[in-house]
Amino acid sequence: EDQVTQSPEALRLQEGESSSLNCSYTVSGLRGLFWYRQDPGKGPEFLFTLYSAGEEKEKERLKATLTKKESFLHITAPKPEDSATYLCAVQEQGGSEKLVFGKGMKLTVNP
Amino acid sequence: NAGVTQTPKFRILKIGQSMTLQCTQDMNHNYMYWYRQDPGMGLKLIYYSVGAGITDKGEVPNGYNVSRSTTEDFPLRLELAAPSQTSVYFCASSYSSTNTEAFFGQGTRLTVV
Numbered sequence: 001e002d003q004v005t006q007s008p009e010a011l012r013l014q015e016g017e018s019s020s021l022n023c024s025y026t027v028s029g030l031r032g033l034f035w036y037r038q039d040p041g042k043g044p045e046f047l048f049t050l051y052s053a054g055e056e057k058e059k060e061r062l063k064a065t066l067t068k069k070e071s072f073l074h075i076t077a078p079k080p081e082d083s084a085t086y087l088c089a090v091q092e093q094g095g096s097e098k099l100v101f102g103k104g105m106k107l108t109v110n111p
Numbered sequence: 112n113a114g115v116t117q118t119p120k121f122r123i124l125k126i127g128q129s130m131t132l133q134c135t136q137d138m139n140h141n142y143m144y145w146y147r148q149d150p151g152m153g154l155k156l157i158y159y160s161v162g163a164g165i166t167d168k169g170e171v172p173n174g175y176n177v178s179r180s181t182t183e184d185f186p187l188r189l190e191l192a193a194p195s196q197t198s199v200y201f202c203a204s205s206y207s208s209t210n211t212e213a214f215f216g217q218g219t220r221l222t223v224v
Contacts, residue, residue: 100153
């Protein structure tokens with residue numbers, strides 16, 4: 001069973017059409033949940049870290065929220081330059097340094 | 112400000128050959144990581160290091176070796192390359208595990224034929 005599941009796998013939006021990406025996770029204790037953005041041919045770029053349920057963080061048109069079972073990445077009035085693959089990862093309590101990544105969600109924003 | 116630098120960017124290896132993927136960071140980060148990314152799959156941790164002289168296995172270490180003689184460098188060694196090692200490899204670094212804003216390199220695309 002995957003510990004991190006992202007949905008949908010791909011999403012096409014029109015410029016200005018707001019939406020949300022979902023990341024559900026199953027770990028016994030969450031140390032942190034991370035969102036990254038990855039452009040084609042590039043390495044992932046850090047966006048947010050969330051540590052506890054109820055926490056929210058914002059950056060430009062992106063807002064990340066966290067519950068005990070899932071995280072949402074809300075995209076408000078997206079622009080074509082927001083097109084990328086968005087990765088979610090979790091770190092489990094217990095001292096392990098491992099980040100478990102989801103498969104990613106490819107977002108395309110059409111002008 | 113270079114960040115995390117990986118070399119080479121692309122490489123084709125024949126089955127059974129060996130090579131070293133280089134990774135260096137200039138941010139004085141203690142933690143360094145090697146991941147592989149296969150199409151349609153999430154990033155998988157191969158090895159990590161919490162400081163010079165200390166390394167540990169990640170999720171998929173078989174067929175790889177690492178060393179960490181300095182804070183800056185964390186090379187990944189592939190011995191006896193196999194087609195299953197065809198992948199994109201990413202090196203990353205972070206200041207600490209509690210501050211896991213990891214910075215990633217640009218990746219090395221490796222094909223084993």
